[in-house]
Amino acid sequence: MTGQGVVWLGSPSFPEAAREALKDSQLRANLKRATGTIRDKRLAVASELDDWEALREAGAAIKKRTARHLDRYLVQLEESVTAAGGTVHWAADAGEANRIVAELVRATGEREVVKIKSMATQEIGLNEHLAEQGITAYETDLAELIVQLGDDRPSHILVPAIHKNRTEIRDLFTAEMGHWGQPAPDGLGDDPAELAEAARRHLRSKFLTAKVAVSGANFACADSGTVVIVESEGNGRMCLTLPETLITVMGIEKVVPTWSDLEVFLQLLPRSSTGERMNPYTSTWTGTTDGDGPSAFHLILLDNGRTDTLADEVGRQALACIRCSACLNVCPVFERTGGHAYGSVYPGPIGAVLTPQLVGVENAASLPFASTLCGACYDACPVKIDIPEVLAHLRAKVVESKGRTPEALAMKAAATVLDSPRLLGAAQKAASVGGRALARNGRIGRMPGPLAGWSDSRDTPAPPAESFRTWWRKNRETE
């Protein structure tokens, strides 16, 4: 964990981590199958709506307006939540948020909490912090459970265990479930229904005994103070209704101005994420209600680098993200490397632009370069975040933060050559002579130095004897 508290960054740079991941052919097969399936489903349900593009525009516009007046909407949210019987806490960073949650749990006298999938709590490393305080957090989302039992890290926003296939999951259940509660039944098979049933039984006892729950939030409406969670399994519904105390940790960018704005997002989100028209479970709650649901509700508003991100006019787009994961599923880089290579809770294209901003570009310098700028993420994003634009923008910041590297000097030299037709002509002549000397049958094979990676898998044509400009001068200008 870094000082600023985005979990597990500080692992190797992207190219190194990717190299390891690429060796795992099982991982690549798992990823290809899973992302391919979701990708097709998403395209099918998005194309059902003839106003899909208008919805994307609307989503982007709402997010833009919210970002512009974020301070105002957050204060309004605090007022609404308080008026409805909840308590709002402001956390500047991971440490503060973790402290607040731990204190709230301790005040209830409990030592166990159930959790519904929350990226914000992963971002701040809440489970680890609670464990240090003697409090056990039980993940109740199936994929999160798999990750937790495997002492693993999530590798996808929506499908955290996308890197595992069902045989691997069966083995994990059999070996680990007993340590966390109800063990897996004897002779467990790897049929998805059987696995789900084993998880359901394992979790049931937790739901029925837990007095405290921790959740994330997909949205929070400033006008009504309503917090919203959408999910597929119903575990969220259990966590949000059964316990006595509910603690929600939410990034400050999750606020939307009004309840009616949900109309847009509840169409965009499920279609973009799971390829469904509607989420199976949509839970909304407004403060507390006597005799119904938790009697105490705490909302923790987490900054952790977000206001700094907001200050960057290009980079702030990343805060519009509704965590649908569509960009991950269409990303050709993610499809090959998986999420762990990104070294962050936020993998894939959105991770490559969000993580460096949350932790500072110098701490995640390889991430903005982990893309070919192919643009597939931009086309898929339901709120039209121009991820390639932000990537290029952050690359410039990385370069600036590093100063005079050999690469910077080479780029300077190249710029000088390219700004002069005469120098360019001379360089072309040199490249032609040098390249042809290296070539065999017109092709250059393996090259040393920084080009070794390139030439490991590709031949390069030898530059021709004559550049276009020379040809033109000889053949056209004398006419």
Add this chain to the structure above:
Amino acid sequence: MRIALFITCFNDTMFPETGRAVVTVLERLGHTVEFPQEQTCCGQMHFNTGYRPDAVPLVARFARTFGDYDAVVTPSASCAGMVRENHPRLAEEYSPPALVRQVAELVPRVHEFTEFLTDVLGVTDVGASFPHKVAYHPTCHSLRGLRLGDRPERLLRAVKDLELVDIPSADSCCGFGGTFAVKNADTSAAMLADKNAAVLDSGAEVLCAADNSCLMHIGGGLSRQGATVRTMHLAEILAATEGAV
């Protein structure tokens, strides 16, 4: 109409035959092409790798060199995209208002080659003949950057005796991405392997595209594999006539 060819520094150095093909096609259609020798590079490599200030003089040079032409034609979707998207951005960010104006006036006159043929000249049949099985690879910059749509395929379908075949998952990135192929060589190679398998699956003899950079990457991979599929810029196919190839 005064037409200038922007060859791009990469094509100028590595693929002059593509530039000659553009000239051939445009002359066959009755146009005169000029090649201002002051031209160099659009600054894409510097911009995309994070060296934005270094790209600014190149933006200014581009505006100076091509400012007087009615149309600037380039056989590179990615460089056309660079000019269209990022020259205005760089001018705004780093330069005096004069350049901002100059760039804004010039940008609508800059066209990628297939766009120029179909949209500006209004032709799809350029009088070419190419009796081969050809696959078209939509590079990311032509597909999602410039949104060329089916313009290249329309042009190819009008070529006499050419058989157009499909590449499976044609729209997936080949893994080039400029310096990405060097900085993230392993991931790039994994993407390339899938692309090459798809190209071989298509049964094409020739693979074409609107960007020589991606073609060099794919062709380099095919050559390393010992495959016989040839890579050619689309302009070269459109320049081919009976008996020539």
